[in-house]
Amino acid sequence: xxDLQKIHIVALISHILTIIYFMNWPLLTLLIIFPISLLWxxxxxxxxxxxxxxxxxxxFSNLGILLGHIIxxxxxxxxxxxxxxMHIKHHRTSGTEEDxxxxxxxxxxxxxxxxxxxxxxxxxxxxxxxKKEPYVKFFTKxxxxxxxxxxxxxxPIIAMSFWWKQFTTIVVHLDHGDTSKRIGSDTSxxxxxxxxxxxxxxxxxxxxxxxxxxxxxxxxxxxxxxxxERI
Numbered sequence: 367x368x369d370l371q372k373i374h375i376v377a378l379i380s381h382i383l384t385i386i387y388f389m390n391w392p393l394l395t396l397l398i399i400f401p402i403s404l405l406w407x408x409x410x411x412x413x414x415x416x417x418x419x420x421x422x423x424x425x426f427s428n429l430g431i432l433l434g435h436i437i438x439x440x441x442x443x444x445x446x447x448x449x450x451x452m453h454i455k456h457h458r459t460s461g462t463e464e465d466x467x468x469x470x471x472x473x474x475x476x477x478x479x480x481x482x483x484x485x486x487x488x489x490x491x492x493x494x495x496x497k498k499e500p501y502v503k504f505f506t507k508x509x510x511x512x513x514x515x516x517x518x519x520x521x522p523i524i525a526m527s528f529w530w531k532q533f534t535t536i537v538v539h540l541d542h543g544d545t546s547k548r549i550g551s552d553t554s555x556x557x558x559x560x561x562x563x564x565x566x567x568x569x570x571x572x573x574x575x576x577x578x579x580x581x582x583x584x585x586x587x588x589x590x591x592x593x594x595e596r597i
Contacts, residue, residue, distance in 0.1 A: 369444045372510050374479070376442050376517065377528045383521035403526035408565055410434070410441040411531065412587040413594060416567075419499065420450045423580035423591060428500050430597040435505045439513050440520050441527040445506045447496050454492060460574060461553040467535050468553060478532050538570040 388396055414434035417423040426434065435446065443449050452466050459465040469478070496502065505512070517524060538555055554570040561568050566585035573582060581588045 369448060373442055373444055376513055376524065380517060380521045380524040383518065384525040387522060399522045403523045404530065406437065406523050407441060407527045407530040408587055409590065410437040411443070412565065412567055413591045414438050415446060415449055416453065417587060417591055419446055420453050421577055424595055426595060427597055430594055431500050433597065435501050439505065439509060440516050440524055442513060442524050443531060445509045446502060447506055450496055457574065457577060469536055534564065534567060
């Protein structure tokens with residue numbers, strides 16, 4: 367069974383469990399899950415796998431890295447090296463048919479369902495760097511087993527993380543917002559009015575133009591990463 371199939375099976379089970387939970391929980395509990403799942407997603411995706419693991423914007427202690435891996439597993443985006451490989455390819459091929467996030471090129475449904483967590487090759491230099499990370503071999507080997515252990519208690523978070531990821535992938539490639547800083551065929555877009563929801567990831571063009579820049583300005587994800595460094 368491929369990683370992509372495993373991701374979709376976990377997503378399906380988490381959605382079924384979430385519906386069952388929602389039938390028995392009071393409305394207030396459901397409303398609380400919304401901001402909690404958004405915060406959890408930004409910690410696992412925005413801070414850890416994206417800004418730290420892939421781009422090295424922060425310097426985490428071993429304890430901070432361990433915590434990051436645990437949170438990232440529950441976002442259900444596949445093993446860390448796999449996601450990093452996909453994202454590195456996204457930067458290199460932005461705006462082309464090879465870009466796994468470019469739904470206008472590959473199709474909306476494929477971008478949402480087929481490329482979600484799809485494995486891409488990582489060049490040797492990047493692979494060596496990523497594999498040297500503490501705990502990465504353990505969490506790569508046991509990724510889905512750990513995810514299954516956390517599936518029942520964290521089903522709503524896992525289910526909503528699936529859609530937070532889809533929302534982020536699609537909306538940052540829409541044709542609106544500040545496109546004045548695009549380079550070449552790059553189709554990333556700054557959507558500053560979505561800052562309240564994306565917490566810094568809405569500055570997609572700025573990030574593409576300078577992937578080494580850690581603080582994009584009024585960047586909550588960067589702020590959380592700097593706090594995380596104190597762990």
